[in-house]
Amino acid sequence: MxxxxxxxxxxxxxxxxxxxxxxxxxxxxxxxxLGEPMRLRLLIALEDGERNVTQLVDATQATQANVSRHLQTLTEAGILGRRKEGLNVFYYISDPSIFELCEGVCGSLQKRFGDQARAFGLRA
Amino acid sequence: MxxxxxxxxxxxxxxxxxxxxxxxxxxxxxxxxLGEPMRLRLLIALEDGERNVTQLVDATQATQANVSRHLQTLTEAGILGRRKEGLNVFYYISDPSIFELCEGVCGSLQKRFGDQARAFGLRA
DNA sequence: TCCATATATGAGTGTATACTCATATAACAG
DNA sequence: CTGTTATATGAGTATACACTCATATATGGA
Known part of the structure; x- marks a missing residue:
């Protein structure tokens, strides 16, 4: 350690x-x-398994162009992987350690904004 | 976990x-x-104890104005703390969990760029 | 081949922000 | 108070990049 x-x-x-x-x-x-909410949203959407672009567009409520760009960024960073299947392209988390980083940040924020965090609906 | x-x-x-x-x-x-090299440099300079602005300017080779701005950013983010002592202002790490995040990122990067990382002079 | 669907990308715009220079503020010394 | 040193900050510039629109590419079906 x-x-x-x-x-x-x-x-x-x-x-x-x-x-x-x-x-x-x-x-x-x-x-x-990791400093863009849209990209965090995509990562969260991908956390429980691969998704194609259309599914991610639905999940994030963003334009297809924008989603594609962010997916490219994440893939180039080595965070996501890509798999083509017919017309679809499936993306998946290739570096799960990302989520540990998010947890670390959340932990810090919770410590910092304890009350506000709870007000966010933190319970459950 | x-x-x-x-x-x-x-x-x-x-x-x-x-x-x-x-x-x-x-x-x-x-x-x-955390997405700015200058700020990472400041965090590293502060890792083994508090420093005043002048010391940080020396450590980072940046202008005093720029250092002050980044220190403000880090302080507002709750990562640094501030302590005035006469003419000097000392900054210190108030959220050490930051370094765990850096370690996490370094781990990912090392996994990704194994060889390059080693070429960076990774040993010892 | 022609069309439809899924995804990627070029070009343009707007915004955020890193940086610098100059100056302001603050605290101490004389 | 005056000057000196340490730090902060207003204003301006440049750059990075998120976003959109339109279009390109790719794959499969008729």
Whole structure:
């Protein structure tokens, strides 16, 4: 645990500054991918199994063009996988660790906005 | 663990759509805060203890104005705390769970870019 | 081949925000 | 009070990117 921590920070804080910049940009980019509600919505819609684009359009109430773009972003980030089947393209979670990140963020937010969080309908 | 998962997703996927949108936006906003290399750099600089703005400017090689802005962003997000001492303002990590998120992302990236990551100088 | 359906993408627009410069505020020293 | 240092912030610019509309591509059916 702490070993892992040390490892990661070693990666981030290397002496060679140029490379460290690249690593930081990679990490930041990953966070940015998760920084859009639409994309979170898509991830949630995909959590219990693959869906095709049409199903995701229905689930998210967004335009097909927009959904396709976000799916592309998530796929390029390595978070989703793609599978063609006839006319349909099915997307699926290829990096489930994403959900642990969401949980981490939710935990922080709940700690921070305890009361508001509960007001959000947190029970059940 | 799985209980926690269920809990969080329950929060995200409530029936009342309006509120769920707010929750998603909150979560996405948190990810966006972490989606800037400069801010990650500041977090790393603060990991082993509080620092004042001048120290952070030195550590990050950025302008003082820019550092102050990012510190404000991080503070408003509840990630940093502030402490004034004479002319100096010291910032400190107030939500250490942030680092677990970074570790999670690093883990994903290492899995994805295994070889490149190693080329980054990952060892030791 | 021709048409219908599912998905992707080019082009344009609007918005958010990172950055900089200059200046404002705040606190201390003399 | 005056000047000096540390930090914050208003204003302006540039860039990234989310979104939409229209259209392209791809696959299957008649």
């Amino acid at each position: 702490d070993c892992q921590r040390r490892f990661v920070l070693g990666w981030l804080c290397m002496n060679r500054k140029r490379l460290s910049d690249q690593a930081l940009e990679l990490i930041a980019a990953r966070f940015r991918v | 799985d209980c926690q998962r269920r809990f969080v997703l329950g929060w995200l996927c409530m029936n009342r759509k309006r509120l769920s949108d707010q929750a998603l936006e909150l979560i996405a906003a948190r990810f966006r805060v």
